[in-house]
Amino acid sequence: MNPAATIPSDGISYEEAFERFFDTRPDAAALRAELDRTSVVEDEAELLADRPDHDAAWLRADQAWQESQQSCREALACGALPAYQRDPATGERLKLPPSHWMRSAEGPDWADEPLVFFLKADIDRWLGKSVKSTNGLRATPDRERARRAPSFRVRSHLDRFTPINGHVRE
Secondary structure, three states, rough: OOOOHOOOOEEEEEHHHHHHOOOOOOOOHHHHHHHHHOOOOOOOHHHOOHHHHHHHHHHHHHHHHHHHHHHHHHHHHOOOOEEEEOOOOOOEEEEOOOOHOOOOOOOOOOHHOOOEEEEEEHHHHHHHHHHHHHOOOOOOEEEEEEEOOOOOOOOHHHHHHHHHOOOOEO
16 A cells, blocks of 8 residues: 555544544535525425525535635645655655645645544644634634745656655654
8 A cells, every 4th residue: 555645543644634624614514504404305396496505505505615625725824734645655644844735725735635633632722722712713813824835836746755845754
């Protein structure tokens, strides 16, 4: 197995960490419950019928997800939480620079890059602070600085593993 495709036992995937971050929203449980409630269908005809309540629930949930994704990425761009990837050749743990999060989430090289993960202890500590600060959704000077920062692009996924781009070998 490719060592870059594994998350260490003391780690948590970006996807799982983001779901936990999303769940700190005051409306997360209500959004999920509304999706569950409006997603139940009895037969194929009901599935194919117009369901404005279901569509509206998905739009609200999607908007909340996008807001949380933006807020999470801005916090990570400000260095709020260390993130890691494994070196594809050696499996060595590499710390990502905060500038990694300043690029577009839709970048063409994201599909080919090694998995991003966080340490479980760091996530627990960070989410405890995020909940206390109203989920980090309010603008702060650091979030404003992240918005104004120039985009960060890499030439290839291998470039991220050089000291030039700020990775710290652990």
